Amino acid sequence: EIITTKKTTKETSAAAVAVGLRQGKIVITVGDGPGFYTTRILSAYMSEVMRLLQEGASPKLMDTLSKKFGFPVGSATLVDEVGLDVGSHIIIDLTKAFGQRFVGGNINIMKDFVQAGFLGRKSGKGIYLYEKDVKDRELNPEVMEILQKYALPPKGAFSDEDKVLRPVTRFVNEAVLCLEENILANPVEGDVGAV
Template sequence: MNIETIAVCGAGTMGRGIAQVCATAGFATILFEPNSEVLRNAKEAVHSSLQALAAKGKIGAPDEILNRIFFTQNLSDCTAQLVIEAIVEQPAAKVGLFTQLATINDAATIFASNTSSLSISELANNLPHPDRFAGLHFFNPAPLMKLVEVVAGAQTDPEVIKTLEALVARLGKTSVACTDAPGFIVNRVARPFYIEALRQAEAGVEMETIDRLMEARGFKMGPFRLMDLIGNDVNYAVSCSVWEQLQQPERLRPSPLQQEKVEAGHLGKKSGKGYYTYDKA
């Protein structure tokens, strides 16, 4: 399939970033979000991001790119050749959304989840067209991060994976194909990076010291700054998901320190406070 129209469901940090990437690559893009304030903030954030990229000479015609995105609160507007979901990491919510989307799209539409760690196969088992469902995992911030994981579930048609890999190339990104597994590739590999840093903090080592040491050894960002960028709610949810799916190994047990941050609403940059304090996004 030659995809020309893309709908993105969910206008949070990831959803609006994915929509921006699609529009920048020339696709007619629909961004759906039922919450009017979130949708309004998304439009403002995309506009600011495009203006900043244009000022640096990285893109041209930012207003033209923005005009390729149709911002809507109506799910019925989400008819496209590809629908990408970027909502809360809760299986029931995702299945409910995709079930509704299947009723308003035609037989050729491909559905993809941006989930960080939920099983693509298990989600697909509850969907009307499991062969047309796959994972399409972008990384935050989507406009800047080059890697996209293309995840095949047990029932995903191989042609769907080929189509998504071709799409990722058109987006100017680099795809890595992987089969469904806890945390896929990147989040599976990254768990010890976060968990061990949290263990050290629990033992009394200052978080800023840990970040400085890791950055001095070549990491672009230390674990605590990176968790704040990703969102502590998202990062903690992924840790819990991977831990559960791997039968709760002690080495990957989620940290109570991060759980406390999530319960306190200290989610990182998007909330204004996490392990560090920020101007609220």
């Protein structure tokens, strides 16, 4: 993401895009605002994933369903890839900026994960346990205990289809809001950034 403001000249933006392209990156230009674009849409998605886990959805099922839907990485695995520490900081900041729209799972779940040292893939433990050369990862039983501590009944729709569409809907809604707020110049940039 190349971040631009009203003061950013076309020449400056073009130079930044050229650097990104020379590095082999896929580049989009977005407006300045909390979370910019990709962080906002992924945070909305992950917030709902955490809520679903709190409601008792299995992380492995969430991964299977989201990959079947077309995501390259399962939704619970994505939380581990981003990092539970990073995710918790982002959600706190975006909730301050945008209010209830970024609320999903109880933020204390993420804080408890981090306090226990479960940062995700980078620490070897997150929702899953990461061992070298092990492809079929096991769930972290201590994370499952933390989730159980904050367990809530489902807040309505909880079929397998709902477990996919609830986070996806939040993802898409946030993308539309970014378009309305001129964080995105056009839908094509949003599509490219969402991939």
